[in-house]
Amino acid sequence: MNRYFRELSVVGALVVVLVAMAIFAPAFFQPQPLLSLVTREAPTLVVACGMALVIISRQIDISVGSIFSVVSVCAGLLAARGWPLALVLPAAAGIGALLGVVNGILVAGLRLPSIVVTLATMVTLRQGLNLVRQGEFVNMPDAVQWFGLPQTNGQWLLVGAALALLVLLGVAMRHVSAGRFVYAVGTDAEAARLAGIRPQLVTLLVFVFLGALTGCAAMMNIVQSPQVQPLSGMGLELKVIAAIVVGGVAISGGRGNLWGAFAGLLLLACVAPALTHLHVEAYWEKAIQGGIILLAVVADGVRSRKGRR
């Protein structure tokens, strides 16, 4: 119980919000709009899974929003050229992974601080994309939407895929040695090295993995509408990192898990539609999200001070 207190408190907050919505605005739970809203968050969850690994290994990647945009546009253009989706999907994951390799080599190979490296790649990729596209949308053939499935099936497929990834990774992080290596490197890279783990390799791989997942997430996003906006994914990094921090993953590495990150994501994603349903002015949205993040950070701070005593 105590061990998962942090995660459970987020789940508790989420339950409180949902119960409040059930009482004050039951229309929130209409199945069709709710499924649509949940589907819109599926790509975010996929990126969050990858980001959690990076943060647990004591790194950070703030270029995911830009990677997401670049892959979205590339995949959109390939789909518009008539590539079958069975090829576009691996291409998207591949481009994402390749951009992850760049980040990973700069961080792990040259031992540069990841926040600076990914800040640089974030800006470079974003501006490069602006230069090439000048904001112009990519129009795709109708068959791309929902992978050609009926809308509801497509939505369930995306949600199911994101949840399956979460469960697989969540279990693997605890029960597969590669997952435990990530924790070990994030806790103490030197100790991990002495134990026979190669910290730089682990670091490289988590960046590549995050890149590949971001590519998949971009694909999961562009099939939800017939057009790609080159700006899509702007601010994604903040959304994802916030969810992870709220979910109890320590920004200093080594601690936390994917279940917490998942709960944090749901809690933050609830805020905007909940306010719309409660007819509260939109000004509150970012303030409340900020408050939740602050509360989580303070809770972690208090806990780690107690831990040291």
Added chain:
Amino acid sequence: MKSLLRLALAAGLLLTGTLGASAAASSKLVVAFLPKSKGNAYFISCKAGAEKAAKELGVELLFDGPTDSNAAKQNEIVENWITLGVDVIAVAAENKEGISTALRKAQKAGIKVVTYDADSMPDSRSFFVNQATPEGIGHALMDDAARLLNGEGEFAIITASLTAANQREWQKHIEARLKEKYPKMKIVAVRPCDDLKDKAQSEATALMSANPNLKLIMAICSPGVPGAAEAVKQAGKTGKVKVIGLGLPNENKRYVHEGVTDTVILWNTGDLGYLTIYAGVALAKGELKPGAKSFKAGTLGTFAIAGDHILLGKPFAFNKGNIDQFNF
């Protein structure tokens, strides 16, 4: 010597792909038309109107611009045109202050300068051809919403951000018009989409489920219009919840044809180019002088002038009938 230089310059410009530069030496008036970016579909559609005007007026039109939106490159092109000795320069400024020095230099060299789409500093040009006033946009949107709902019912606004100056300005005029003319209509919510189509889609989805009597969504930022339309379509509420907004034709064509989006408001870019050329040429011929109150531009008729702004007038409504004529 000077004409040799001109010839050399003209040859150079021809080599780099600029058309008609040699005309600088002929007796025709030469009007140079500078977009923010020459590959951008929006400016290409402005150019179509400019070409039409140039043909009617019998003037030579030069069209050049940066390949990307590059303020420094704009200065370079203006400098070239000054050396070339064109008669009129029409500019859509990428950087308001940045271009002004070059434009002042052009004025000193006797070249008439007008701006369109995006203004430079007022002392660096004679007139700004203003494509739309905030009041015009606000009223056009509100009037169109009222037309679609027969002046009665609830609607919601999707904006870019709650603090952006231009968005607040438009919203202010929408609300004023509502209060003045449509007492039976009501704005039930204003939601920001951060200029993201994806977020607009989520916001519109929540707006519809939270407001069962919602009749219309009005998006006042361009990515918001297709975002809202996609949400309405996915909710199966096509026709029940109408979509209008301020946006670009190409981003909305499919939804307009599917009957999800009724009207997209913007200005007629072709007319903007046409009016700009007419104003520039009239300026060069001395027919248009500072202080004028109105101005007649060829087949488009007479336009009002407020101060040193020539007003393109009411915004243009793109709908099922005309949207395919525009490609930007």
